[in-house]
Amino acid sequence: MKLLYKTTQNFLLAMAVILSIAGIALYLLLRQEVTAEIKEQLELQADLVADQVAQGKTVNFPLTTVSEVSADFLPDKRLGDTLIYDRLQRENEGYYYLTLVKKVNLRNYQITVMTSYIGWERYYKTIFISFLGVALWMAFFGVLINYYSNRKIWKPFFLNLENLKQFSVRSAQPLQWHDSTITEFKELQYSLKDLTERSRREYLALREFTENASHEIQTPLGIIQSKLDRMSQLEVSEEMARYIVQAKSGVERLSKMNRNLLLLAKLDNQVYLEKQLIRVDELLGQHLEQMEELFSVRNMTLSTNLCPVTVKSDRYLCDILLSNLLSNALRYSPSLGEIVIFISEQQLIISNPGSALDFPPEHLFDRFTKSANHTQGTGLGLAIVHQICLLNGWTIAHSYRMGVHYFSIDFN
């Protein structure tokens, strides 16, 4: 539930309770006051009637009765209510009456005076209606004021929140914050500002570190490689030659691994975001032309069914994706195998024969997953393919049926 709704709801609830209590209290208070007032008025009227009786006049007040009673009537006062038929309105109306016995000129008179009152029900109704009116107006304006003032107060907060959702440590510019006059929001803003700046700085430092690490590792590798090359120019024994070749192949692997790890780091950091339109079938054609001999030497056949497809991706990454998939197919198929490549509008499927995976298939795209029979690879090729697919919003799947591996990439 949105905060604004919650506070409004609470406000309305509190108001309903307060108004009902106030209404009831008002009703009770009013009733007490009015009753006391009526009683005073009736007593005054009775007193006036008694005066007139004393002066020997005929009492002629409306709704007043005076009758002489025997002397043993004790002087007492009785207040009550009664119904009297109203001839004009043709209905019974509620009246208060006061009956008292007074001694006037040594005679006892019983005097009854009456006055009408608006029925309590009507009081109740009037109070209820007027309070309901007040409640409605207050609710309406209260909600309105609450809503708009809250919206104004919370606006910087929501803008900053939206900002934060878009935030990425990769973005070149620091975030633009919207200032608020509220202390709590200010504090929040300062801490968020600090947090984002710090993560951006750390990210940049990490990226710099990756670059530096690359430089620091590639250069010594270059030295080792060039010195091994130098050694192989010398007259060496066959045994020595073998060691040199083995050392060279180790260096080769290391340098490849380093390059792949760097590429993965860059993919993780989403450094490659320059997408352009690429004809996958044409790019694949170029790769196949380049690789032709690699297949033919191993007597592998290549069947292709390429239909023109354009995708949006970084060209360099698309290149790497295709070459990694093709190298993979080349490496793990036996001689005389048939590699089938199929491209349709939505899909790229590369299939090659090969033995079943000797590790759980769900680890296929993990880093450093290698088959026990092929330890020479870096174990990063398919991880890179997977990462590139993720970056382009493509899905890659692998399946193994009847001795054939199928790798399919869905472009949508």
Place this chain on the structure above:
Amino acid sequence: MKLLLIEDEPLLMDEMEAYLTEQGYRCEKAMSFEAGEDKIALYEYDVVILDITLPGGNGLALLQMLKKQHSEAGVLIVSAKDSLNDKLVGLNLGADDYMTKPFHLEELNARVNALVRRKSFKGNAQIIIDDLIIDPVAKTVFYKETLVNFTKKEYELLLYFIVNKNRVVSKQSIAEHLWGDHYDMADNFDTVYVHTMNLRKKIAAHTGIDYIKTVYGMGYKFTSA
């Protein structure tokens, strides 16, 4: 041919200098940004081999300096950063080629050679080994008057051998030159073997001379006087 090598790693510099000097280039060395700056300002070179990460500054700034002087020198960037961005920036600034460390010296030599040929002869130079005549523009090879038919890869391989003649060229180096380093061949260099054998047979069939020698498991060597 005068070369300027700008590289801060002395051990690598030694190798580059030794091999390129052996190939008949006059090499001068600069081991820092300032040294490179001085040399570029004072002398003319045919080819400048430029490391990007240098003590004292960025190699790309030296490239800009060269271009500001309207230098005719071909520029080959040699960088430890395998970054597409650097490559694009370098090439946009007017570099002729870009290589990533670690590299094979034969590859460096082949690229310098191609650069020199492109720059100084506008690509018209023929390469002549005994009676073999190679035309790098038409990409054809003649033995005396007869055209020798090579596949594209065989031709590239022959040129690579000739440029690096009298040097043991490793199979890795050949594989990378012909197929690029994207294709991980998992230490299986059958393809290199098959191509070299085909090349050898074709040349021997025409000339009667076997120029290419196998050196143990290490690679091949194109020998000619």
